[in-house]
Amino acid sequence: xxxxxxxxxxxxxxxxxxxxxxxxxxxxxxxxxxxxxxxxxxxxxxxxxxxxxxxxxxxxxxxxxxxxxxxxxxxxxxxxxxxxxxxxxxxxxxxxxxxxxxxxxxxxxxxxxxxxxxxxxxxxxxxxxxxxxxxxxxxxxxxxxxxxxxxxxxxxxxxxxxxxxxxxxxxxxxxxxxxxxxxxxxxxxxxxxxxxxxxxxxxxxxxxxxxxxxxxxxxxxxxxxxxxxxxxxxxxxxxxxxxxxxxxxxxxxxxxxxxxxxxxxxxxxxxxxxxxxxxxxxxxxxxxxxxxxxxxx
Amino acid sequence: xxxxxxxxxxxxxxxxxxxxxxxxxxxxxxxxxxxxxxxxxxxxxxxxxxxxxxxxxxxxxxxxxxxxxxxxxxxxxxxxxxxxxxxxxxxxxxxxxxxxxxxxxxxxxxxxxxxxxxxxxxxxxxxxxxxxxxxxxxxxxxxxxxxxxxxxxxxxxxxxxxxxxxxxxxxxxxxxxxxxxxxxxxxxxxxxxxxxxxxxxxxxxxxxxxxxxxxxxxxxxxxxxxxxxxxxxxxxxxxxxxxxxxxxxxxxxxxxxxxxxxxxxxxxxxxxxxxxxxxxxxxxxxxxxxxxxxxxxxxxxxxxxxxxxxxxxxxxxxxxxxxxxxxxxxxxxxxxxxxxxxxxxxxxxxxxxxxxxxxxxxxxxxxxxxxxxxxxxxxxxxxxxxxxxxxxxxxxxxxxxxxxxxxxxxxxxxxxxxxxxxxxxxxxxxxxxxxxxxxxxxxxxxxxxxxxxxxx
Numbered sequence: 192x193x194x195x196x197x198x199x200x201x202x203x204x205x206x207x208x209x210x211x212x213x214x215x216x217x218x219x220x221x222x223x224x225x226x227x228x229x230x231x232x233x234x235x236x237x238x239x240x241x242x243x244x245x246x247x248x249x250x251x252x253x254x255x256x257x258x259x260x261x262x263x264x265x266x267x268x269x270x271x272x273x274x275x276x277x278x279x280x281x282x283x284x285x286x287x288x289x290x291x292x293x294x295x296x297x298x299x300x301x302x303x304x305x306x307x308x309x310x311x312x313x314x315x316x317x318x319x320x321x322x323x324x325x326x327x328x329x330x331x332x333x334x335x336x337x338x339x340x341x342x343x344x345x346x347x348x349x350x351x352x353x354x355x356x357x358x359x360x361x362x363x364x365x366x367x368x369x370x371x372x373x374x375x376x377x378x379x380x381x382x383x384x385x386x387x388x389x390x391x392x393x394x395x396x397x398x399x400x401x402x403x404x405x406x407x408x409x410x411x412x413x414x415x416x417x418x419x420x421x422x423x424x425x426x427x428x429x430x431x432x433x434x435x436x437x438x439x440x441x442x443x444x445x446x447x448x449x450x451x452x453x454x455x456x457x458x459x460x461x462x463x464x465x466x467x468x469x470x471x472x473x474x475x476x477x478x479x480x481x482x483x484x485x486x487x488x
Numbered sequence: 489x490x491x492x493x494x495x496x497x498x499x500x501x502x503x504x505x506x507x508x509x510x511x512x513x514x515x516x517x518x519x520x521x522x523x524x525x526x527x528x529x530x531x532x533x534x535x536x537x538x539x540x541x542x543x544x545x546x547x548x549x550x551x552x553x554x555x556x557x558x559x560x561x562x563x564x565x566x567x568x569x570x571x572x573x574x575x576x577x578x579x580x581x582x583x584x585x586x587x588x589x590x591x592x593x594x595x596x597x598x599x600x601x602x603x604x605x606x607x608x609x610x611x612x613x614x615x616x617x618x619x620x621x622x623x624x625x626x627x628x629x630x631x632x633x634x635x636x637x638x639x640x641x642x643x644x645x646x647x648x649x650x651x652x653x654x655x656x657x658x659x660x661x662x663x664x665x666x667x668x669x670x671x672x673x674x675x676x677x678x679x680x681x682x683x684x685x686x687x688x689x690x691x692x693x694x695x696x697x698x699x700x701x702x703x704x705x706x707x708x709x710x711x712x713x714x715x716x717x718x719x720x721x722x723x724x725x726x727x728x729x730x731x732x733x734x735x736x737x738x739x740x741x742x743x744x745x746x747x748x749x750x751x752x753x754x755x756x757x758x759x760x761x762x763x764x765x766x767x768x769x770x771x772x773x774x775x776x777x778x779x780x781x782x783x784x785x786x787x788x789x790x791x792x793x794x795x796x797x798x799x800x801x802x803x804x805x806x807x808x809x810x811x812x813x814x815x816x817x818x819x820x821x822x823x824x825x826x827x828x829x830x831x832x833x834x835x836x837x838x839x840x841x842x843x844x845x846x847x848x849x850x851x852x853x854x855x856x857x858x859x860x861x862x863x864x865x866x867x868x869x870x871x872x873x874x875x876x877x878x879x880x881x882x883x884x885x886x887x888x889x890x891x892x893x894x895x896x897x898x899x900x901x902x903x904x905x906x907x908x909x910x911x912x913x914x915x916x917x918x919x920x921x922x923x924x925x926x927x928x929x930x931x932x933x934x935x936x937x938x939x940x941x942x943x944x
Contacts, residue, residue, distance in 0.1 A: 228889055276885055300926035302802045309775040312942060322932030329943040399944045414944045430729055
């Protein structure tokens with residue numbers, strides 16, 4: 192069998208997985224099946240309702256939802272077999288000569304960061320916040336944002352969009368970890384104080400968040416807390432498949448051509464970066480296609 | 489849930505408290521020709537101390553021989569082990585390994601085995617250091633010996649009170665939620681229970697299963713004898729990817745105050761570390777603390793070092809209804825037509841069905857005539873445990889991917905005999921939102937499916 196007659200499966204329909212699928216089809220691979228556990232493909236950009244997507248891969252500037260839609264349409268047009276609502280629990284369930292894992296990453300929620308205190312309603316991640324905003328749901332009135340990465344500043348915009356005031360951003364690090372211009376356009380413009388070198392010591396509130404106590408003893412009144420960034424790859428399938436893992440990133444170890452420790456299994460995107468921008472993940476996808484084809488020869 | 493206007497009804501028995509004990513009592517009473525109600529202060533059953541249990545079905549091997557607790561745990565263990573599979577409550581017979589970490593503890597194991605025998609449990613086996621590491625190869629260094637308790641089970645602590653409550657409702661008991669009891673006034677034939685939320689409830693007989701507030705109810709009837717001093721237990725739940733690190737529940741050598749910090753698998757496939765034991769004054773202080781979390785992590789690092797490399801899925805704290813006494817505080821008062829089930833601590837989950845038998849026997853002593861119904865309805869829930877077949881495996885559309893919860897399960901929870909009314913209740917009925925992402929992926933979708941808002 193020539194490479195093009197082989198079957199390639201992709202697990203995960205975000206920018207990395209979709210881009211890999213499109214490129215594999217462009218290279219002539221006949222059977223490219225993409226498994227997406229959600230009912231729609233597109234991944235996290237589907238819910239990121241602001242500009243800044245598609246720059247490096249599509250050479251255009253578009254919103255997250257538009258970017259997700261564009262990639263999904265291109266994949267469908269390219270003849271990718273898109274399986275929606277199709278979770279993959281084991282690689283044994285996938286019939287393919289090569290598999291590309293593109294299961295992405297999630298933000299660590301409050302518990303994973305071991306933040307003590309009560310367990311009231313009103314605690315979110317940027318991921319859940321963005322989806323709620325897209326669905327037109329309100330979340331609260333005064334929010335503290337935990338973290339000062341790119342995504343944290345994006346959360347300021349989303350909170351504004353749902354009528355919730357960001358009252359402070361806190362990070363235990365000595366400074367924020369985003370572009371100055373992004374901070375200027377979000378935190379500075381909206382007068383959100385960025386408190387560096389402090390963390391949340393305790394969450395207080397029985398039914399609803401009432402305030403947070405910071406590690407320097409200060410109290411900030413709020414009814415909403417958004418835990419941002421602090422990403423962890425969605426590595427369950429990689430780990431239960433017995434792939435060698437990178438202990439720092441907590442994704443599968445890969446070589447320069449995205450090969451994992453198991454023959455015929457590749458890993459791309461935020462499963463191995465944790466975390467890069469959507470367009471960089473898409474470039475992984477474009478790049479891995481040639482490596483996959485080469486491996487099938 | 490309530491079939492009639494509660495104010496127009498005179499119940500035969502009202503049970504104060506919709507925790508695992510109160511629901512077990514209501515379930516048993518509902519099998520008799522009696523008008524029964526559970527009066528619960530919160531919005532749901534099983535939502536107080538019962539939800540923060542260590543989720544172990546105890547043999548009672550380490551109880552105080554001759555105590556009420558010893559007898560009721562042993563009896564409750566047998567009853568619940570039989571009932572659980574029929575009701576769809578997940579149980580797993582994983583067994584326990586009690587580990588001694590120094591020579592003094594190793595020397596005490598023989599005494600513990602003898603104590604187990606005195607409690608009527610004869611399967612405990614003292615083993616040497618090598619056998620300890622053969623059984624649990626990820627255990628940290630320094631173990632000096634151990635004791636295997638093969639019959640210790642793990643159980644789904646959320647489904648247990650729910651199953652009791654559902655079955656009680658199926659047999660025409662009323663579950664009255666959001667009814668915070670203010671006062672109980674005993675009359676000649678009828679006791680009037682006034683609630684802070686409004687309605688007064690009338691009953692002939694009263695059972696106190698109020699848990700943390702059991703002493704307040706007891707005093708409001710002019711009685712005394714015990715004071716609840718909450719003992720807070722903080723717990724850390726680790727990611728399911730940690731599950732292969734252990735086979736059995738790993739216990740320390742217990743002290744008089746606490747069973748100590750254990751590492752246990754859960755029926756949901758996680759690994760649990762805890763609990764701490766802090767005596768506190770505030771009956772609502774269910775928050776976790778920095779000191780508690782750090783203390784648990786230190787202990788976890790010694791017991792099962794690799795556990796600390798795994799992600800934490802959940803941190804929570806529960807309050808045990810501890811008293812100045814070591815044993816359960818159970819009493820009945822014929823003149824008041826009243827039975828008190830007080831001071832039930834973490835063993836209450838195991839003992840719940842035996843406590844129900846005990847309550848019924850004592851109600852009869854107080855003059856209740858309880859005739860068994862000719863036919864009763866049983867219930868069966870969809871088991872939530874990893875060892876059971878779950879709806880997603882039959883092709884159900886998944887909404888919560890971490891815990892593989894289907895759209896159908898969410899719908900069922902919202903229309904259950906005691907329906908979920910908030911996300912906490914949904915979590916306990918389905919596992920939705922209980923997984924590693926804590927809603928990162930599915931929170932918005934669940935809002936859409938349930939129609940619930942997260943705005944304050």
